[in-house]
Amino acid sequence: MLKxxxxxxxxxxxxxxxxxxxxxxxxxxxxxxWLHEKQAESFAQMSNLSMAxxxxxxxxxxxxxLEAVRMQESATDKTQKYLFRLADGNxxxxxxxxxxxxxxVCISSQAGCxxxxxxxxxxxxxxxxNLTPSEMLExxxxxxxxxxxxxxxxxxxxxxxxxxxYDSLLRFLLLLTGEGGLxxxxxxxxxxxxxxxxxxxxxxxxxxxxxxxxxxxxxTDQKRRTLMPIAAKYPLEEVxxxxxxxxxxxxxxxxxxxxxxxxxxxxxxxxxGLAAIAGKAGFHVNLISLNxxxxxGFVPPGRARVEAFQNxxxxxRINVTIRRExxxxxxxxxxxLRYGHIKEKKQEA
Ligand code: SAH
Numbered sequence: 001m002l003k004x005x006x007x008x009x010x011x012x013x014x015x016x017x018x019x020x021x022x023x024x025x026x027x028x029x030x031x032x033x034w035l036h037e038k039q040a041e042s043f044a045q046m047s048n049l050s051m052a053x054x055x056x057x058x059x060x061x062x063x064x065x066l067e068a069v070r071m072q073e074s075a076t077d078k079t080q081k082y083l084f085r086l087a088d089g090n091x092x093x094x095x096x097x098x099x100x101x102x103x104x105v106c107i108s109s110q111a112g113c114x115x116x117x118x119x120x121x122x123x124x125x126x127x128x129x130n131l132t133p134s135e136m137l138e139x140x141x142x143x144x145x146x147x148x149x150x151x152x153x154x155x156x157x158x159x160x161x162x163x164x165x166y167d168s169l170l171r172f173l174l175l176l177t178g179e180g181g182l183x184x185x186x187x188x189x190x191x192x193x194x195x196x197x198x199x200x201x202x203x204x205x206x207x208x209x210x211x212x213x214x215x216x217x218x219x220t221d222q223k224r225r226t227l228m229p230i231a232a233k234y235p236l237e238e239v240x241x242x243x244x245x246x247x248x249x250x251x252x253x254x255x256x257x258x259x260x261x262x263x264x265x266x267x268x269x270x271x272x273g274l275a276a277i278a279g280k281a282g283f284h285v286n287l288i289s290l291n292x293x294x295x296x297g298f299v300p301p302g303r304a305r306v307e308a309f310q311n312x313x314x315x316x317r318i319n320v321t322i323r324r325e326x327x328x329x330x331x332x333x334x335x336x337l338r339y340g341h342i343k344e345k346k347q348e349a
Pocket of ligand 1: 117120121156157158159162193194195215216257258259288290291292293
């Protein structure tokens with residue numbers, strides 16, 4: 001019998017299944033608390049359940065866990081990057097950042113990615129597979145266990161395109177922010193997408209209070225297509241309309257992410273175009289200086305150019321922040337740690 005992934009079940013589903021096993025519903029609440037509040041790593045730990053019940057759970061259910069392969073800590077800002085191995089051998093990475101407002105974890109939503117963005121390391125080897133809700137949760141849980149500190153913010157900005165794994169993402173979001181688990185405020189959760197317009201609309205209709213971030217990176221379709229293949233499928237007009245719809249449905253301001261690449265998207269006219277897009281809909285802008293990936297050939301502009309770009313947006317009264325560069329000394333760019341490890345293994349073979 002194929003075991004059910006117990007950590008991906010909602011409390012209601014767990015109640016139904018336990019009832020079918022002839023158990024009382026409160027047992028489901030106890031088990032759910034072990035899984036999601038205490039983040040138990042085995043059924044044996046569940047000390048308020050009878051041995052017989054623990055045995056039955058063991059037979060029926062799989063407890064997903066991640067094996068930490070490597071952890072790197074930045075010498076400059078205490079950012080920690082984790083490389084985890086999944087049960088089937090696939091690798092994923094997660095990052096923990098310490099801010100004054102708490103601990104933030106950046107998680108992966110897929111092993112690899114099939115979106116093909118030209119500047120990104122995560123997509124170099126394509127998509128291996130989608131992550132399950134439990135594998136997304138377990139990144140947060142494993143880091144909580146390892147550091148002994150509560151995680152207050154979660155960003156789905158690691159490897160993978162979250163809206164290309166929609167059902168698992170949604171389940172993950174509900175388990176992460178629901179009662180009886182970590183109960184992280186939806187307002188402290190951000191999902192970043194390259195712009196799968198229909199799924200942005202779908203997410204809007206879920207009426208969650210999470211922040212949506214759109215990876216824009218270019219202000220014309222022509223240029224965006226040269227950087228992001230997905231732009232050929234969903235043109236700017238459609239993606240931006242979906243983001244406006246998200247704002248209308250949820251009342252949450254959308255963030256535009258814009259990674260500055262020297263000579264590609266950092267000119268005055270790019271800033272003007274970005275200001276026009278953000279100004280019209282009231283989007284927030286987050287500027288990121290490109291994290292150079294050796295396989296990719298792009299370079300970031302100098303600090304002065306980044307600041308000039310920011311000034312230009314501010315002059316147009318756009319709400320803009322520059323993302324603090326964290327963990328650059330530890331392969332901070334998306335997918336670099338994972339890709340580096342895969343490359344090493346290939347060379348050894
Ligand atoms: N697939 C999602 C989330 C993963 S990437 C998305 O596309 O939004 C998180 C952010 O980092 C995205 O804005 C992505 O475009 C950006 N990014 C990827 N590689 C980068 C690099 N080398 N330098 C700067 N930003 C990068």
